Amino acid sequence: MSYQALYRVWRPQRFADIVGQEMITRTLKNAIVTGQTSHAYLFAGPRGTGKTSAAKIFAKAINCPNQKDGEPCNECAICKAITAGTLNDVIEIDAASNNGVEEIRNIRDKAKYAPTEATYKIYIIDEVHMLSTGAFNALLKTLEEPPANVVFILATTEPYKIPATIISRTQRFDFKRITPQDSYQRMAYILKEKGIDFDQEALKMVAKASEGGMRDALSILDQVLSFSDNKLTMTNVLDVTGDLSQTQIDTLMGTIQANDTAQALTQLHQILADGKDEQRLLEDLIDYCRNLLVYQQAPQVIAETELTNVSDGFKKLSQTFPAARLYRMIDILDDVQQQLRFTNHPDIYLEVLMIKLSAAQNSTESKVHLDSTTAAEPAAAAPDAMVSKLEDQVKALSQQVQQLSKGTSSKPKRQNRATTSTPHKVKVNKAAIYPILDSATRQALNRFKEVWPDLMNMLSITKRAVMNVSRPVAANEHGVIVAFDYQLFFERVMNDQDLLDELKAGLNKLLGDPPEIVLVPHEDWPVIRKEYLQTDRLKSANGQSGAPAAENEAEKVPKGTKKALELFGKDIVEVHED
Amino acid sequence: MALIIEQLQPKLVAQFAQIITKQHLAQGYLFAGPAGSGKYELAQWLAMSQFCHHLEQGRPCGQCSECRRIQQGNHPDVIQIKPDNQTIKVESIRYLKSELYKSGMEGNRRVFIVTDAEKMSVNASNSLLKFLEEPASDALIVLTTTAKSQILPTILSRMQIIDFRGLSKQTVYQNFLTQGSAPENAQLAALLTQDYQQAKAWQESAAFNQLLTAVVKWLLKIFKHDDEAFIYVQTLIMAATKTTEDQQLALSMIINFYDFLLQVRYDKKEIMNTSLQQLFEAAQHETVEELADQLNLVLDMSRQLRMNVGFENFLEALTLRLLK
Ligand SMILES: [Zn+2]
Ligand SMILES: [Zn+2]
Numbered sequence: 069m070s071y072q073a074l075y076r077v078w079r080p081q082r083f084a085d086i087v088g089q090e091m092i093t094r095t096l097k098n099a100i101v102t103g104q105t106s107h108a109y110l111f112a113g114p115r116g117t118g119k120t121s122a123a124k125i126f127a128k129a130i131n132c133p134n135q136k137d138g139e140p141c142n143e144c145a146i147c148k149a150i151t152a153g154t155l156n157d158v159i160e161i162d163a164a165s166n167n168g169v170e171e172i173r174n175i176r177d178k179a180k181y182a183p184t185e186a187t188y189k190i191y192i193i194d195e196v197h198m199l200s201t202g203a204f205n206a207l208l209k210t211l212e213e214p215p216a217n218v219v220f221i222l223a224t225t226e227p228y229k230i231p232a233t234i235i236s237r238t239q240r241f242d243f244k245r246i247t248p249q250d251s252y253q254r255m256a257y258i259l260k261e262k263g264i265d266f267d268q269e270a271l272k273m274v275a276k277a278s279e280g281g282m283r284d285a286l287s288i289l290d291q292v293l294s295f296s297d298n299k300l301t302m303t304n305v306l307d308v309t310g311d312l313s314q315t316q317i318d319t320l321m322g323t324i325q326a327n328d329t330a331q332a333l334t335q336l337h338q339i340l341a342d343g344k345d346e347q348r349l350l351e352d353l354i355d356y357c358r359n360l361l362v363y364q365q366a367p368q369v370i371a372e373t374e375l376t377n378v379s380d381g382f383k384k385l386s387q388t389f390p391a392a393r394l395y396r397m398i399d400i401l402d403d404v405q406q407q408l409r410f411t412n413h414p415d416i417y418l419e420v421l422m423i424k425l426s427a428a429q430n431s432t433e434s435k436v437h438l439d440s441t442t443a444a445e446p447a448a449a450a451p452d453a454m455v456s457k458l459e460d461q462v463k464a465l466s467q468q469v470q471q472l473s474k475g476t477s478s479k480p481k482r483q484n485r486a487t488t489s490t491p492h493k494v495k496v497n498k499a500a501i502y503p504i505l506d507s508a509t510r511q512a513l514n515r516f517k518e519v520w521p522d523l524m525n526m527l528s529i530t531k532r533a534v535m536n537v538s539r540p541v542a543a544n545e546h547g548v549i550v551a552f553d554y555q556l557f558f559e560r561v562m563n564d565q566d567l568l569d570e571l572k573a574g575l576n577k578l579l580g581d582p583p584e585i586v587l588v589p590h591e592d593w594p595v596i597r598k599e600y601l602q603t604d605r606l607k608s609a610n611g612q613s614g615a616p617a618a619e620n621e622a623e624k625v626p627k628g629t630k631k632a633l634e635l636f637g638k639d640i641v642e643v644h645e646d
Numbered sequence: 647m648a649l650i651i652e653q654l655q656p657k658l659v660a661q662f663a664q665i666i667t668k669q670h671l672a673q674g675y676l677f678a679g680p681a682g683s684g685k686y687e688l689a690q691w692l693a694m695s696q697f698c699h700h701l702e703q704g705r706p707c708g709q710c711s712e713c714r715r716i717q718q719g720n721h722p723d724v725i726q727i728k729p730d731n732q733t734i735k736v737e738s739i740r741y742l743k744s745e746l747y748k749s750g751m752e753g754n755r756r757v758f759i760v761t762d763a764e765k766m767s768v769n770a771s772n773s774l775l776k777f778l779e780e781p782a783s784d785a786l787i788v789l790t791t792t793a794k795s796q797i798l799p800t801i802l803s804r805m806q807i808i809d810f811r812g813l814s815k816q817t818v819y820q821n822f823l824t825q826g827s828a829p830e831n832a833q834l835a836a837l838l839t840q841d842y843q844q845a846k847a848w849q850e851s852a853a854f855n856q857l858l859t860a861v862v863k864w865l866l867k868i869f870k871h872d873d874e875a876f877i878y879v880q881t882l883i884m885a886a887t888k889t890t891e892d893q894q895l896a897l898s899m900i901i902n903f904y905d906f907l908l909q910v911r912y913d914k915k916e917i918m919n920t921s922l923q924q925l926f927e928a929a930q931h932e933t934v935e936e937l938a939d940q941l942n943l944v945l946d947m948s949r950q951l952r953m954n955v956g957f958e959n960f961l962e963a964l965t966l967r968l969l970k
Pocket of ligand 1 (some may be wrong): 135142
């Protein structure tokens with residue numbers, strides 16, 4: 069009688085149904101086809117990325133008598149029983165509610181007995197990080213002497229809480245966050261199957277709101293459908309996600325830009341009366357400011373990376389909002405966002421916020437204006453918070469520059485309207501980069517790449533907004549080089565010790581030791597690599613030979629770049645070509 | 647007789663009526679929003695809709711024996727879990743789970759309402775997860791919370807989340823007028839509550855008026871930058887606040903009066919209440935920025951109250967900062 073949630077009805081039944089994890093599903097299918105399955109797996113990754121589904125499909129595929137190319141048939145008695153959760157040989161344990169030693173010992177005792185109906189007995193332990201220490205020890209004993217024909221699949225959202233001794237006994241798969249594009253595709257497929265019309269922009273909005281989990285996406289979709297008349301529209305989606313419409317946010321930002329506080333308050337009240345969520349409002353505003361900043365630097369990027377369109381209102385604002393003001397707004401918004409979590413008066417916080425965003429600027433400008441007309445020394449006469457903050461930053465920077473005196477950075481050649489008011493050019497720290505490059509390996513880089521999305525997830529939304537344009541580009545055992553798409557963000561992060569500390573602490577949590585983090589602007593990175601490769605250091609650095617991934621390219625490139633290929637993979641080839 | 651929830655959240659009621667008509671009801675909902683916004687009432691309304699003898703276009707009648715039993719909390723198939731000593735223990739959830747897999751006493755349909763779900767311990771939350779993953783076919787579960795951010799993300803992703811919004815102060819003010827309040831009283835009360843009965847009770851309460859006078863006198867001194875405000879903390883405000891509820895009310899007055907003074911600068915609405923008028927005049931010389939900063943300070947410092955700072959200490963510290 070009750071309606072079945074989409075995420076349950078459309079739960080993947082074949083590896084091919086699992087979205088966004090092609091590498092993993094291919095490897096698992098191969099293992100089944102070739103009979104080379106492991107006796108213990110660790111499925112790690114954020115919620116809603118397909119871990120439990122993959123575990124159940126694996127259980128079916130390995131036991132299905134009609135298994136084809138590693139996929140289960142989903143028709144035979146065994147497959148059906150596993151889907152229904154009634155096969156005795158597939159045991160699902162929720163470590164969250166069964167986290168004691170007794171439960172695990174019990175498993176250990178029972179695991180000894182051969183499977184009764186299926187070929188393999190499969191234990192799926194969900195949320196395995198919740199096990200107690202004693203239970204982990206008991207589990208370790210079992211994994212050390214694995215009974216024949218038993219496979220353990222451990223699933224977790226928090227792999228760093230699992231003892232290394234356990235992890236080393238398993239074959240580990242890291243499930244990736246689902247990209248909005250992937251989740252869009254899957255939802256579009258489901259809607260077509262159900263014969264439901266949808267507005268593409270509206271569906272993109274659902275994909276964006278779901279933050280990398282397929283289950284979240286389907287839950288939101290479900291809710292939107294339940295409120296609407298068999299058609300998915302933008303209005304319905306915004307009702308559910310609590311996001312502002314493009315027009316609403318364009319208008320509000322325009323009002324703030326025009327310093328019209330009374331109007332900003334009226335619009336705020338209207339937005340809240342429409343049922344928008346306070347947190348979403350803040351997030352939407354932060355996103356908008358971030359996008360304006362990026363757009364000012366590189367308009368094409370917004371069009372490429374964001375799923376939404378660039379509206380006319382947005383374009384207009386990008387020309388009139390000074391970058392410094394946007395930064396200040398992001399700071400204020402971030403502050404309020406932190407406070408909002410602990411207050412019973414979110415509406416009042418937002419009212420004060422509107423006044424600050426629109427009125428504070430007003431008074432600063434009028435002060436400056438007054439000063440210049442009375443012909444006083446303008447800059448010195450208006451030492452408002454902004455100016456003194458900038459002065460501090462400049463001071464900190466010049467100190468930094470002195471420390472880095474060795475590094476003669478390539479001259480950043482961009483000149484740009486948006487950053488003219490920010491303190492100038494932070495230099496790249498080559499003294500820190502070269503030692504990392506000396507012992508950099510592809511493997512070390514992959515290690516950082518794997519945890520990067522988790523790291524981003526640990527940051528607050530504004531910090532994430534800034535770091536979203538970053539990615540690890542090279543690493544050794546103890547350090548990582550992180551490139552930023554825009555000079556602007558590179559400078560901002562270089563100046564933000566808090567954020568740097570937070571990144572380090574996050575990586576420590578995820579990887580078990582605090583690495584050195586060195587930042588570079590992405591546009592300078594090819595030059596830095598090139599310079600490095602031309603130095604003498606390369607000859608002395610003990611390059612391990614021939615990375616397999618590089619073999620194909622090896623003939624096309626000069627001999628000396630073997631090491632380079634190993635470190636940077638295909639990227640470097642492109643660099644040499646241009 | 648229309649149910650209260652239909653006035654409190656007409657849009658949500660309409661949406662749910664449609665869902666019920668379409669038989670598109672999900673198995674788990676999370677109702678999130680401020681106190682007094684009708685979360686529990688809507689949960690009850692939903693429960694009624696599942697049993698009502700006279701369901702019309704997805705809306706329960708609120709009158710039949712089933713509806714009544716639910717309103718009185720006597721329906722065997724509507725099971726409620728409330729926090730016990732600030733937490734919902736894993737035993738309560740175990741009980742819930744064991745109940746969930748039984749079929750209804752009188753029919754098949756069962757409804758479970760967990761209030762203040764953010765108070766579930768991590769273990770209790772995790773136990774609930776498995777149920778949400780494989781819900782008993784005929785159970786509907788509704789969680790309510792005032793603190794959505796404190797609910798486990800894994801639970802959030804399995805529920806349909808409905809955000810409840812409080813009414814705007816303007817709407818509350820209008821409601822109070824329609825229900826018979828004088829404008830003078832309605833304007834002040836609407837800053838502090840959405841509940842008309844509460845507003846009416848305050849009007850006749852000597853304790854409330856004593857507290858109001860105390861807070862207003864204190865604020866007047868603050869706006870005059872008069873050190874006597876510090877003394878008023880003891881002699882007036884503390885004397886008028888005997889319980890934690892009184893203290894909450896005093897804080898709410900301070901915050902909302904400040905907010906009123908700020909808003910009125912922009913919306914220029916007519917001031918009908920004498921206390922508010924007094925405050926408005928006394929605060930004339932403060933700029934908008936100064937008022938906003940002061941309000942910010944109150945909001946920021948009031949967070950200390952969550953960290954076991956006593957109300958008196960908080961107020962004294964606040965007074966000193968405001969007088970600076
Ligand atoms: Zn099969
Ligand atoms: Zn009824």
